Structure formats: structure tokens, C-alpha cells
Amino acid sequence: MAENNNTTKKRSFKHLSQYERGMIYTSREQGKSMHQIAKILRRAPSTVSREIRRGTVTQMRSDLTTYEKYFPEVGYEIYKKNRKNCGAKLRVVKAEKFLRFADGKILEEKWSPDAVVGYCRNNVYWKEEMVCTKTLYNYIDKGLLRVRNIDLCLKVRLKPKKKIIRKNKKIMGESISQRPEEINKRESFGHWEIDTVIGKRSNDKALLTLTERLTRYEYIFVIDEKDSSSIKKVFDELKVEYKENFSKIFKSITADNGSEFAELSEILKKCESKAYFSHPYSAFERGTNERHNGLIRRFIPKGKTIADLSEWAIRRVQNWCNQLPRRILRYKTPEECFLNEVSKVINYAQ
CATH class of the missing domain: 1.10.10 (Arc Repressor Mutant, subunit A)
Structure with missing residues (x-):
């Protein structure tokens, strides 16, 4: 019944x-x-x-x-x-200042409506003139802003993929299934996800992306080729930058089974860090990094020649990712959270 x-x-x-x-x-x-x-x-x-x-x-x-x-x-x-005259009244006139601010951030800096609302709640004094995220989306649907739905990079709700664990045929190193629960739950700082982003498939450079799981901080490096030697060169640069604190800031890195990461375990072992490898065809196991690759694609779409991009252009994309307020960080930026964690590591070491 x-x-x-x-x-x-x-x-x-x-x-x-x-x-x-x-x-x-x-x-x-x-x-x-x-x-x-x-x-x-x-x-x-x-x-x-x-x-x-x-x-x-x-x-x-x-x-x-x-x-x-x-x-x-x-x-x-x-x-x-x-x-x-029944029903909730539009607050367009009262919230005009906020809506102008939202127009600018969404159209010019590619912020999401939720990032705009969260940032304003934390940083502005005219909170009483704001509207919530749902109302802001409603105003966009009604055409009350300059922003249109086509200007929003993500307007669809994706269904979560069913987790399917396939047998790992290539043994690149320690499997992600052996990764401690502390890392899986994002309870500590210093655990990263890594991937490569390609431009044109022939005779072009590539991007190496590193995303810290707790703070969502992003590193973007231009590499000459998608191979092990290029990956090693990037980590040599990071070791020079962080010196004795490298192993405390890069405690572990999770990669896919691409051939360019074949020597990742050895590279990190020398620095007292660990490498983990996801299962084949399981990009969702590195969801944070994949999500950031999607953000990068807003500025560097598939097929665009990476070799033509200046270092300033790459730094601009990296800074945009790191200075975007995130709801999961209570609308703080990844840059704020990352620098805060790094300062704790350095202070503890001293």
C-alpha cells in the first residue's frame, strides 16, 4: 500500500x-x-x-x-x-548596485553567479541590497541583467557518474585504493592531483596542471613535450622554489596512468613524497584537477596552440583560478587558503 x-x-x-x-x-x-x-x-x-x-x-x-x-x-x-499584487516583489531597483557589480564580474572576469553572491556576503557593506544566488539566476533568466544564460559557462546540472573500478593493467606505482583515508577526506594540506592539458595534437607544447586538494590552489606549467623528462624538469623547479619545505607542501600527488607520469614515483621518492595512481578510465578519481582543467579550457579551448601563448597569458589564467572565490572554501579564494597553509608549514619548520 x-x-x-x-x-x-x-x-x-x-x-x-x-x-x-x-x-x-x-x-x-x-x-x-x-x-x-x-x-x-x-x-x-x-x-x-x-x-x-x-x-x-x-x-x-x-x-x-x-x-x-x-x-x-x-x-x-x-x-x-x-x-x-500578491507574491514576492522584485528587488531590482533596491539591488541595482549589486546587479551592476554582478554584471561586471560575470561578463568581464568570468565569475559564476554563486561566486559573486558569496564574495559580496564576505566583503561588501551593502549586504541589505543583495539578492541570493537563486534569485540572481532568476533575474538572468528574466533578462533583467546584461548577463545572458549563454554567458554562463556552466548552466547544466551533471549527473554523478557511477564509480566503476577497472583492473589496472599498467602498474605505474601505488594504486589510489591504497591512499590513506585522511587524504581522501581532504583533512590535511599538501596532497595534490596532477594532469596534462594538450593544445594541438601535433608539434605543440602542453600544460602541466597541479591542484592542491584542500585549498584548490592551482599551478600551471608550460612543458615542451608530454613526456617524463618534462615532468621531472617541473619538479626540479618546484624543489628550488620550496627547498627543504618541498616534502611538507607536496606530501603526495595523485596522477593518471599516462606515460608522462611513468617516473613520477621515483621523482617523488627522492624528495620523501608519495605518488598514487588512479584506475584506468577513472578521471573522476582526480575530480578536483579535472574540474580545474575545465576552468582552464574557458580561456584555452581545445585546438588552441599552446606554443603561441605568452607566459603572461598562462599566469593570468593561473591567477584567475586562484583568485576566484569558492563556495566550498566559504567564499575565500584558493590563494588565501594556500598561503595560509604554507605559512603554517614554514612557521612550524622554524
């Missing part, structure tokens, strides 16, 4: 019908009181009283004297007018 688990209470009232208004008119003509009319209609006396007050108009006799009389047509017209 089917059960109804609805906890929403059904409304026990309904609006007056035209027939009931006609009954009120007839009963008033017969001299009945409001309580008598309410009893006939099985309505509350206050309901009848309000309807009579709405539909009563002043009339003039032939001798120029006036009197009050209820007309159901008048009551119905006022009822319709009042219904049009």
Missing part, C-alpha cells in the same frame, strides 16, 4: 466563488446579518465582512441623497486587482 510521506499541510481554505458572492448579495437584499450569511455559506464572519467591505460602493438616489450598497461584480474586480 502506497504511503504519503508529505509533511506539507493541505490548505483548508479557498477563495470565495462568484456563486458565493451572489449569495451574499441576495442575503444582504433580504436583510440578513453578516453572521447569518456566514452560517449559510459555512464561512468565517470575517471573510464575509471583508468581502462586503471590498464590494460596497456609494450610490446616489434621485433626490441626491447617498447610500452604501454591496455589488458582487465590484468585489470580484477588487479581488482580481489584489491578486495581481
